[in-house]
Amino acid sequence: MYVNTKEILEKASKNYYAVPAFNINNLEFLIAILQGAAEKKAPVIIETSEGAIKYAGNGDPLRGAKFFVETVKNYAETLDIPIALHLDHGKNLEYIAAAIKAGYSSVMIDASHEVFEKNLEITKEVVKWAHASGVSVEAELGQLAGIEDNVMAEENVLVDPEQAKIFVEKTGVDFLAPAIGTSHGAFKFKGEAKLDFERLKKVKELTKIPLVLHGASSVPKKFVELAEKYGANLGGAKGVPQEDIKECVKLGINKVNTDTDLRIAFLAGLRKHLLENEKEFDPRKYFKQGMEFVKEVVMERLEFLNAAGKA
Template identity: 40%
Template structure:
């Protein structure tokens, strides 16, 4: 079923697990995510960033495709714009049929962040679309931003921010960063801060920069209150390595068969991650009577 993020993340909050939010840029990745969700009886969120919307995943094509696939299955599927900064990108996503949007105004000061998120929330909520915001700043791993505690989310500000904006979930900064971390470095997360945020807020909490954070950190983050985890770099790297390995093992493989092999490999990664964060088995249905993904 095609839905916003709101209800699935509230379910995750109430049942103490997290939903995987996967950046996708083509049909194979969309199919891998949705089929994995069906097979794991899990919800899943499909993320597309503005950069990806321009380079690969055109929203006027991706949104109808995702919506059609989602309507064929019995688990919740959401399509979310990831790190929407410009109002133009967000309104385009809404017009094209996204079920959720993220407005990232975290690089602005507190009051401007509130103003921008409030404006998006007013527009999106009127159309039944959920809104994610970010407070603190989840920067870039290569720049060492995850080590800068000045970027971390302030608990008192977070309470005021959620109350004044009406956002449906909040991305918090506790030590992760986007992209690939330097070799052999796993980030140290501020779990005490996360526990304080969980205690202070009722909205579901989001972890960006999940790629490369390590299974132990991810599991502990979920146990401490994270309900949505964004995964982009890890899946992209896994897909690239799988592609190269398949071509090396079978240089004469046909293009369609290559895509099928890549899709199956991505499903293995996605399903394993769903089990790690506890979303597997959260939705029960009769696969024989429910509609099949086509």
Template identity: 45%
Template sequence: MSLVPVSDLLRKAEEGKYAVGAFNCNNMEIVQAIIAAAEAEKAPVIMQASQGAIKYAGIDYITAMARVAAEKASIPVALHLDHGTSFEQVMQCIRHGFSSVMIDGSKLPLEENIDLTNRVLAVARAVGVSVEAELGKIGGTEDDISVTDREALMTDPEEAKYFVEKTGVDSLAVAIGTAHGRYKGEPKLDFERLQKIRSLVNIPIVLHGSSGVPDDAIKTAIELGVRKVNIDTNIREAFVDKCREVLAKYPDEIDPRKVLGPAKEAAIEIIREKIRVFGSNGKA
């Protein structure tokens, strides 16, 4: 089947009270792993590409691989831009066939974020592409942030309500204590804040930086209204760890297929585990 907008998947997730996994793809093996895992679990799935992935693989390769994967799949597949930071980049992805985009204006003042999001929405809506925006700052795990500063970076529920009213965006990424990259300790999510946001905002909520968040915490977030959960670091860890393991056992191996093949299988397993945690298995 052809690529579908993320909004279609999240609408059904809202009805079923589960979340759809959004998994970052950087190369062919990870694209294949995402699809194989979703097929095995009979789950809808979101493949997403960051600016780094697009720079590494090239937008033509990313979209071509995703299109082929979706056409051959028996489950619904979306191709989503993760953390697009400029109008121009988002337009490039729409022109190349992405079915969903994220415009991340979270570093901008609120009104500028609203204006940028509305510019993207005006184009995306005209061509059937769904749009995710972000409010609050989801930092990296290496950021040296005090408790007071971290509080200031989290999404303000009243601002979230205002933002959604002024944009009508399809989904909203919120900052409730997660971070991108590897966690040094166990992340503490602000469920009270999430519950308040969801009571004021009647659209699907997106949780970024979810690798390393305990399964129970993810499940609680889903119960409170999260409908899209992003996973990248866990896939990288599984993939690269298996590569290291194979090369340590067979240091003279020069066939990349014998290294990357097992790495792909490791990625499939971690993605399948996440799909089951999100409750999207059997929902295709």
């Protein structure tokens, strides 16, 4: 079932669990994710970045957005689980408009790099466009350090809970990503993760809407080690501990973004297969192990976020 992201997240918020949002760039990731979600009887959110849309459309945002909508809808119609399609970190209004026109379930307007008043103004306008087409909207307050596709910041700027309340009331945004100390990418922390749980709790109390955790990949150690066994160089890769993510869910997080974990798992499977099968040249075969590892990550994520069985 292809549904509005708001429908999935409001149910999660009401029942104190979170739904993972998995980034894709190609068909292999989509198939692996949906297989895992179907087996776990769980709702799932598929995400694409602006870069993924550009890649799929060979530079044409609308063509790329339509490709993802048509593909995800095609699969969703055959599965008895709620499936949504979300634009992650929309910064370019052309890409946001393309996603809305193509029929995405939701879009993110990320104007978090702007001052509060400008972020509010831009977000309010995007909410107006999106809601007119029945598309829900995510926004971000504060900034996450790290690099992910077209998103880059040198340091974290944590969200102000009082500003979050004003922002939600004035923009009409459907869900909010508050910066509480996570980071984008595989190399998140030099030391231990330090998330501001009290700040998160306050934001939830004041906004009362579904909240989103960005930069939330856990970077599974076993797949890092396996990828490196077969030649990858991922030294220093470190993610958010699962226990910290579980605590965030208890305090009001309902959407947990995951990209890096899938990439590392796929890389491990691809490298393993190619090095163990030197004569293999059929991509349907050498992608298979990577897809199996992606599915494994998806199923584990659905379980510890308590989304399994919530379809």
